[in-house]
Amino acid sequence: MFYTKEIRAIKRADRFRKRELYDENILDFASNDYLGLSQNKIILEKAYQRISKYKYHSPKASTLVNGYHIIHKEFEEYIANINNFEKAISVGSGFLANLSLFEALPRRGDLLLFDSEFHASGLITGKMNEAQTDIFLHNNIVNLIEKIEKYKKNNQGRIIIAIEGIYSMSGDIANKDIFKIADKYNAILIVDEAHSVGVIGEKLLGVFEYFKIIPKPNHIKMGTLGKALGSYGAYILSSNEIYQYLCNRAKAIIYTTAPSIFDISLAYEGFLFIQENLAFLQKKIKNRKRIIKEKLNIEINSLILPLPVKSSKEILKLKKIIFENGFLVGAIRPPTVKKPILRIIPRINENGFEKLIKIIRKEIKNNV
């Protein structure tokens, strides 16, 4: 009645989305549970043990009132330490973390520059702050410098650059030179590591570690807990100064109930598990990449395999065929991406990956 026209238009463009319940036993190559931790019952049990010894098992209030729990504090100290940042703040989700950062940090007169492939949770905040917001071409330092130089001609505000460690749809890794540009212009660099933590780096900590970059006061790292960590939530790592500012200005941190203590406990155990099983996990990740290189001749830096398909209609057909063979893969359509892609996540603990590749080779040839 109120949105009939809009819904009809979405359907006509083959962009209609539905929430679905899938059979638990479907072979899952669609979710971001890269390491399979969401099924790990030892981690679940440990998380429960960690939390059950306390009187309270839910946060009850904002962290700025009395929702801050010893489990938040211990997790934050752990995650800041292991990543060599001064401070950490646990946040309810990656979406909230990005909202916190991009609503609070850019102030009137500042310049906020997003990589064009930055996640929607950042891009939608363009209108929530009073800074000048712009987008630079994906991973393109020439375009980034042009935008900074143009701004600097008439302005002296802060410059904030936002990139992802590994881009959620293309699986591209960040351009390392952007770290140098940020230093050169004394810009704040925000790195969203939703898809790089648990996937790259010797300790699987993400791009800072992978690029061997020692965090400096202009660096902010955002990591999520709902992907490789098999939990839910996020964390922001920064200098003490930025930490203090966020605790006092970021509305999505102040005016919200503290992150779920259980989820933080689960993620904490997830991190400990990863650190204790690095060699095993690295071997499995390497093996997935090898299969993709051998069978599809594609080299991936991440654990995201994007395969272009010519239209939204075709991609839905393909997804259905693959589904009928017992596999779930992502069929990502505009406006999430410019052109439709099959987004395959070679989750390291899932069975049937080679069979899926065989089906894909056959079907893609017929459909691309």
Ligand SMILES: Cc1ncc(COP(=O)(O)O)c(C=O)c1O
């Ligand atoms: C790059 C990126 N940033 C942020 C988010 C949001 O994180 P969360 O799902 O924890 O809200 C996502 C997840 O969809 C993401 O892919």
